[in-house]
Amino acid sequence: MTRIPGADGVGDVPPRIPSQSAAESGPHRTELEAGLSDELASVVSAARRRALRDGDRQIDTAHLLHSLLESDQGVRAVFDGAPQVARLLGYLVQRSIGYGLRWQSAVEDSGAVPVVVEAGWSPVAAGAMEGACARAGLRGEARARCLDLLAAIVADPQARAVEVLRRAGADARVLLPRIESALRNECADECADECAGEQADGSAGRSAGGYRTVRGAESSR
Template sequence: MRSPTLSASVGPAAAVFENRLSERLTAVVTGARRRAVRDGDPHLDTAHLLHTLVENDPRVWGAFAGGPPQVVRLLGYLVQRTIGYGLRWSGAVETSVTGAGDGVPGWSPAAATAMAAAAGRAAARGAFLAEGPDLLAALTYDRECRAVEVLRRAGVDVDLLVTALDGESCQLQTG
């Protein structure tokens, strides 16, 4: 059964950032939507995005200082979220500390803010389309979002991750 909220999420507000996504990142968003529906969540949140991104975009794995073992541990925490870890989030909409991102149907304010920030990060490096590393970096901007909570619980040093992603952005600009 499809959530009416999520099926409406491709409205004009979402299209503002969705037309700025690479093909791979579009697939990540599609997978995150499916995950949210499967989990019975009315909104796609930052943990849904993180889970699908880490599962499907190997380019983000290199940003994790702990290498493949840390990515595996993170995926383990994300799976736990799907089977129970995220139960306390069930039925609650993830907000954004910035207050932005409201009004995008089917998206938590924090997830919408992260997607817009990913598009902005891509533009800052001279690209029209956002890529997986842009989204991963954008997810770390809101230190109170669900994705960052999962990262911390999985033992990821978020400051180190931000530094690695900032370095990658510089490489993408000059490479």
């Protein structure tokens, strides 16, 4: 595929390609959001609003990364401190007035793209969403987390988000093991909290049962 050099240094962008429909460029919205945590569903909604506001025909991985960084503390924690996060956000904000203008006439894709008619998801973003849900499924969870999506995004070297990360000095190869570790810790903490809650409920139930038994014995005297 012929590629057009980027004047501002943010990678190369493929030539104009017809837009895609939501149905063909990614999973159906209802089916997609059923597999997301509440936090990740909010991130996706914010990315969708940003794409519409900026006049982009598709939600791509840069939109998703922008919303993840703005919305989730766990996502921000895997980067090298507040300065790097601020640098990334500053760079992402420039999209609507700089390098992102060239992206409006191209599709974020790593291969051949079918010709369709409506705006929806870029192929790479759709793949990242599906990858996030698959990661959650491997842990036995029904819903993907924000860190699942970040992991799926940085694992794809063709993602626009990975270009942005690289230009901002964030190495996707370094980020991925950090994300995996953060996910394990997040899940372990939640499991510990749930177990503690169940134990507390059980203790309260046993105490209430013992109280009723004592009261019943006193009444029968």
